[in-house]
Amino acid sequence: MTENEKYLYDHFLISIKSGFESLEDIIDSTLESIEDEGWENEVSEEWVREIIKKEYDKNVEASKNWQHPTDTEKLHAVFDKLCEQKILALHNTGYTQSEAIYDIQDMWQDLEDGGIKPTGYCYYHGQDLEGVIKTGTLYIGFYGEKEKNDKEAIIIGNKVVSALKEAGFTVDWNGAASKRIEVRNFKWQNVFTSDDEVDEKWGYDRVFELMTDQ
Numbered sequence: 521m522t523e524n525e526k527y528l529y530d531h532f533l534i535s536i537k538s539g540f541e542s543l544e545d546i547i548d549s550t551l552e553s554i555e556d557e558g559w560e561n562e563v564s565e566e567w568v569r570e571i572i573k574k575e576y577d578k579n580v581e582a583s584k585n586w587q588h589p590t591d592t593e594k595l596h597a598v599f600d601k602l603c604e605q606k607i608l609a610l611h612n613t614g615y616t617q618s619e620a621i622y623d624i625q626d627m628w629q630d631l632e633d634g635g636i637k638p639t640g641y642c643y644y645h646g647q648d649l650e651g652v653i654k655t656g657t658l659y660i661g662f663y664g665e666k667e668k669n670d671k672e673a674i675i676i677g678n679k680v681v682s683a684l685k686e687a688g689f690t691v692d693w694n695g696a697a698s699k700r701i702e703v704r705n706f707k708w709q710n711v712f713t714s715d716d717e718v719d720e721k722w723g724y725d726r727v728f729e730l731m732t733d734q
Contacts (some may be wrong), residue, residue: 524559525567532572536579538651539592539710540612540718543576583711584650592707594687595658596721599682603730607676608641611722613644617661627724636731640664640676642701649708658703660684673697 521529528550532704535546547569599609608628614620624641631638636696642662645654662680664672674697681701684691692702712718714723721728 522562524557525563528553528563529567529571534650534653535577536572536576537708537710538612539579539650539712540722542712542715543573547572548575571636580711583709586709591689591707592710595703597708598683598687598689600730602642602728603727605679605732606636607636607679608727608731610641610643610724610727612649613643613645617645617647620645620661627727631731632730634728634732635729636728638665638731640672640679642676642680652703652706653708656704656706658706658708660701660703661702663697670697677701697718 531553532546535549536543541549550572551565554560554568564651596611599611603608608624608631610620610624612624619723620651624643628638628641640663642660644658644660648659660680662673662677664676666672672693674695677693677695677697681691681693684701684703690704691708692704693699
């Protein structure tokens with residue numbers, strides 16, 4: 521495996537293990553990356569399709585032996601519970617912190633327009649997802665309703681930590697508004713089923729439904 525093939529392999533392996541993308545979408549995005557980088561003469565489409573299919577099937581097969589609830593399923597339940605408490609809890613939103621905050625602000629406005637008043641928010645973004653798959657530590661950002669109000673942020677942080685601990689997670693947080701919450705020894709286990717299932721289970725619509733029902 522060449523250096524560029526290894527780079528691509530590491531990238532699409534994260535996409536496979538995240539469980540948010542279909543096989544064809546991962547293949548297409550990998551082929552687009554090869555074209556963008558000008559690696560067509562080095563990395564063949566046949567190699568891409570063969571090795572991605574192999575790793576994708578491996579993750580599907582492994583999922584048959586996972587113990588349930590997985591850490592990922594427990595996290596999903598925690599975020600749903602937080603939404604029911606009027607805390608905007610978003611999965612895999614944006615790729616960076618700034619993108620995540622932008623998405624949160626946008627959705628916050630949509631919620632208020634719909635007559636729903638959140639009390640705070642929490643999230644993890646795409647880089648956090650990559651991190652937990654690689655290292656087993658998930659970082660969760662949070663804050664309160666008002667900007668630059670550490671007191672409100674700490675209240676939300678404590679609620680997030682409490683919900684995580686109640687679900688059995690090992691949590692590290694020093695109680696400061698500026699410190700993100702760390703969930704230790706997290707084993708990310710997820711497998712793609714369908715685009716509709718991903719949208720329904722992990723997307724923004726679930727937040728509206730959970731908050732509206734309360």
